[in-house]
Amino acid sequence: MRKLFVILFTAITALSAIADDAGIIPQPASWCVAPGSIRVPEKVTIATTDKHLCDAASVAALQMRTLGIDCKLSSPDKAFVRLSLDKGLSAEQYRIRVQPDGVKISSGDAAGAFYALHSLKQMILNSQTGVLSCGEMTDKPRFEYRGIMLDVSRYFIPMEEVKRVIDVASQLKISKLHLHLTDDNGWRMEIKRYPLLTDVGAWRVARNEIFPGRMNPLPGEKATEGGFYTHNELKDMVKYAAERFIDVIPEIEMPAHSIAALAAYPNLACPIVDKFIGVLPGIGGKNASIVFCAGNDDTFTFIENVLDEVLEVFPSEYIHIGGDEASKEHWNQCPLCQKRIADEHLADSEELQGYFMDRINRYLQSKGRKSIGWDEVSYGKPKEDIVVFGWQGMGTNAVDFASKCGRRFVMTPARKLYLIRYQGPQWFEPLTYFGDNTLSDVYSYEPVQADWSAAVEQLLWGVQASLWTEFCHSPEDVEYLLFPRLIAFADMAWRGKGTADWHSFEHRLDNYLPQLEKLGVTYARSMYNLYHKAKGADGSVKVDLSCIRDDVDTRFTADGSEPVASSPLFTESITIAHGTTLKAATFRAGKRCGEVLTLNFGINSASGCQITSESSNNGLEYVLTNGLRGSNRNSDSEWVGWHNRTAEFTVDLGCVKPISSIALGSLANSTLCVAAPAVVSAYVSNDNKVFSLLKSVAVDKEARFSINPRILDIDFGKINASARYVKFVAVNSGCIPEGYAREGAPTWLYFDEIIIN
Numbered sequence: 161m162r163k164l165f166v167i168l169f170t171a172i173t174a175l176s177a178i179a180d181d182a183g184i185i186p187q188p189a190s191w192c193v194a195p196g197s198i199r200v201p202e203k204v205t206i207a208t209t210d211k212h213l214c215d216a217a218s219v220a221a222l223q224m225r226t227l228g229i230d231c232k233l234s235s236p237d238k239a240f241v242r243l244s245l246d247k248g249l250s251a252e253q254y255r256i257r258v259q260p261d262g263v264k265i266s267s268g269d270a271a272g273a274f275y276a277l278h279s280l281k282q283m284i285l286n287s288q289t290g291v292l293s294c295g296e297m298t299d300k301p302r303f304e305y306r307g308i309m310l311d312v313s314r315y316f317i318p319m320e321e322v323k324r325v326i327d328v329a330s331q332l333k334i335s336k337l338h339l340h341l342t343d344d345n346g347w348r349m350e351i352k353r354y355p356l357l358t359d360v361g362a363w364r365v366a367r368n369e370i371f372p373g374r375m376n377p378l379p380g381e382k383a384t385e386g387g388f389y390t391h392n393e394l395k396d397m398v399k400y401a402a403e404r405f406i407d408v409i410p411e412i413e414m415p416a417h418s419i420a421a422l423a424a425y426p427n428l429a430c431p432i433v434d435k436f437i438g439v440l441p442g443i444g445g446k447n448a449s450i451v452f453c454a455g456n457d458d459t460f461t462f463i464e465n466v467l468d469e470v471l472e473v474f475p476s477e478y479i480h481i482g483g484d485e486a487s488k489e490h491w492n493q494c495p496l497c498q499k500r501i502a503d504e505h506l507a508d509s510e511e512l513q514g515y516f517m518d519r520i521n522r523y524l525q526s527k528g529r530k531s532i533g534w535d536e537v538s539y540g541k542p543k544e545d546i547v548v549f550g551w552q553g554m555g556t557n558a559v560d561f562a563s564k565c566g567r568r569f570v571m572t573p574a575r576k577l578y579l580i581r582y583q584g585p586q587w588f589e590p591l592t593y594f595g596d597n598t599l600s601d602v603y604s605y606e607p608v609q610a611d612w613s614a615a616v617e618q619l620l621w622g623v624q625a626s627l628w629t630e631f632c633h634s635p636e637d638v639e640y641l642l643f644p645r646l647i648a649f650a651d652m653a654w655r656g657k658g659t660a661d662w663h664s665f666e667h668r669l670d671n672y673l674p675q676l677e678k679l680g681v682t683y684a685r686s687m688y689n690l691y692h693k694a695k696g697a698d699g700s701v702k703v704d705l706s707c708i709r710d711d712v713d714t715r716f717t718a719d720g721s722e723p724v725a726s727s728p729l730f731t732e733s734i735t736i737a738h739g740t741t742l743k744a745a746t747f748r749a750g751k752r753c754g755e756v757l758t759l760n761f762g763i764n765s766a767s768g769c770q771i772t773s774e775s776s777n778n779g780l781e782y783v784l785t786n787g788l789r790g791s792n793r794n795s796d797s798e799w800v801g802w803h804n805r806t807a808e809f810t811v812d813l814g815c816v817k818p819i820s821s822i823a824l825g826s827l828a829n830s831t832l833c834v835a836a837p838a839v840v841s842a843y844v845s846n847d848n849k850v851f852s853l854l855k856s857v858a859v860d861k862e863a864r865f866s867i868n869p870r871i872l873d874i875d876f877g878k879i880n881a882s883a884r885y886v887k888f889v890a891v892n893s894g895c896i897p898e899g900y901a902r903e904g905a906p907t908w909l910y911f912d913e914i915i916i917n
């Protein structure tokens with residue numbers, strides 16, 4: 161009996177878990193199915209007597225029509241959907257009652273009605289038969305701040321595309337658009353009082369290299385790339401967003417990330433800066449340390465005048481004033497900045513930044529506005545109230561500051577919510593920076609950590625997905641990085657704490673993607689691609705394959721043929737003993753979902769053998785003997801890296817073996833601060849104690865700092881030896897030399913494979 165009860169209970173819970181999410185995104189707080197159903201009429205009519213709800217309904221109806229629902233506003237008597245306000249509901253909260261005689265929506269405000277219509281829209285689109293089950297949905301967001309950031313400086317996103325993103329984001333119930341309008345790479349807002357900001361600051365020289373490999377402009381070089389938005393275009397966009405319940409928060413960067421402004425008005429940099437300042441096409445090297453002079457009152461007059469126009473265009477309560485990554489190099493030497501430090505009794509240049517941000521913050525307060533800054537603003541101990549955006553690492557800086565000073569904060573940690581990062585196995589992705597933030601990383605992100613107090617949790621305003629655009633060249637590139645991760649983000653920002661359910665999300669996402677297709681929005685299918693881990697064990701190599709989608713089959717071949725739906729199913733690690741090409745892909749319902757992963761195993765005497773080393777920086781020593789070569793991406797998980805130091809590692813061949821050749825795979829890509837070693841020495845030993853030098857090989861300097869990624873096999877030539885242990889000592893090439901885009905930056909050493917025969 162007890163067993164039967166448990167089975168019944170489990171079955172009921174499973175059923176209600178499926179019913180609860182209503183198949184829509186974001187996941188609603190509750191959806192309870194009731195008896196009965198209603199057929200959706202061919203013409204969906206919406207009625208309300210409230211003017212604000214009417215405006216919200218008109219826009220939602222327009223959006224529904226673009227998705228193929230014939231929908232319009234009508235008089236209340238015959239309407240399929242009736243909207244009304246309910247004072248008992250909070251802002252953004254709504255209730256939908258699907259009844260046999262129609263759909264009743266009540267909401268706390270117009271935003272709630274808008275969101276309810278988008279929930280209903282999805283239920284209509286999901287209903288295969290055109291019949292809705294009766295039931296009641298009650299819903300409200302977890303966070304008020306559900307933000308997306310678009311960096312329009314690195315890539316000048318055409319206004320049409322900004323609006324398109326706003327339109328799609330609004331349907332995902334995103335509530336804020338943070339517009340990163342200014343940076344070193346372009347000033348994007350017309351400022352009537354300072355025309356050079358756009359005549360000069362909006363344009364940079366064209367360079368063909370990837371962003372970090374671009375050399376700084378020379379005086380007189382023609383700047384042809386860029387653009388800017390006029391006041392009218394921005395006002396129109398703000399109105400468009402407001403109609404969709406998105407508040408646009410402009411960001412004007414200071415004191416750093418301001419090269420575009422300083423290219424236009426170089427007198428606002430510290431007077432000790434005597435070199436040419438041009439809008440940067442890339443990272444900028446040493447030029448990126450040029451910032452506004454904090455000792456010059458003209459700087460503050462200029463920024464205040466700029467902000468006057470920003471406030472005229474953007475009605476939002478909050479203005480983002482940047483504050484991140486400000487080098488103190490020039491402030492430490494500038495007589496004006498040093499005088500300011502003395503006059504204001506500040507401890508150092510860090511506190512000078514606190515003074516800078518406070519002074520601008522007070523100006524904004526005097527105009528009835530509030531300030532937001534990146535988490536570095538906390539270093540300068542600002543006295544004024546400022547909302548902090550936690551971005552570094554896991555955003556803990558913001559949490560520390562907020563808890564100490566009682567400030568509101570928003571979490572946009574780079575390691576979870578920066579959409580510039582790779583969204584899937586890197587071999588299949590366009591080049592970008594850093595590691596991975598997959599769809600499932602974004603979906604499963606929980607900002608509130610176990611060690612936060614209730615008071616700190618109260619200060620969390622919300623979350624933001626931030627899109628930096630260094631590697632974007634077209635609207636399609638922007639959409640590829642945004643989607644589908646923005647869908648996962650929207651779900652996370654809205655749903656109740658502790659209600660994440662990846663499996664539910666997978667099926668709701670599958671419901672949602674046809675909407676993107678109807679709108680022609682580009683999205684990534686990276687979620688279907690396979691990760692691999694090939695690791696040596698006892699002289700052989702074991703391969704594991706995994707996919708973030710858990711509702712697909714992984715099938716593989718080992719004969720070089722393309723995997724098909726009838727190929728063997730991957731269920732457990734595969735052991736590779738000889739040179740083999742393994743091909744694998746994911747399948748569902750007989751169709752291939754993702755790209756074909758090809759692993760060419762080159763098994764040699766070192767394959768599967770034990771490695772000992774002084775710890776690397778990324779902990780991937782095992783790749784040296786896994787029989788697989790890396791791609792030309794140092795972060796593809798097939799390269800072990802040591803930063804700014806000598807690398808030393810030893811392979812244990814298991815027993816004394818004859819050795820006729822040795823090679824070590826290394827990488828050169830100075831653009832990403834990767835340099836091949838200056839020299840590598842190979843030593844041999846039979847007891848792992850006494851080693852004798854076999855040979856040292858030096859690498860040509862040009863090759864070491866190659867601008868284009870280059871795999872360099874360091875070949876020790878013909879060897880006539882026998883040994884059990886082979887030790888490698890690789891000397892770092894030091895900082896990137898003059899004449900390269902990353903001049904002066906310390907370098908990484910990366911190795912992918914030891915090849916011993």
Ligand code: ACM
Pocket residue numbers: 484485534551
């Ligand atoms: C930032 O990523 N520098 C805010």
Ligand code: ZN
Pocket residue numbers: 429430431452453454455456490491494495496497
């Ligand atoms: Zn100065």
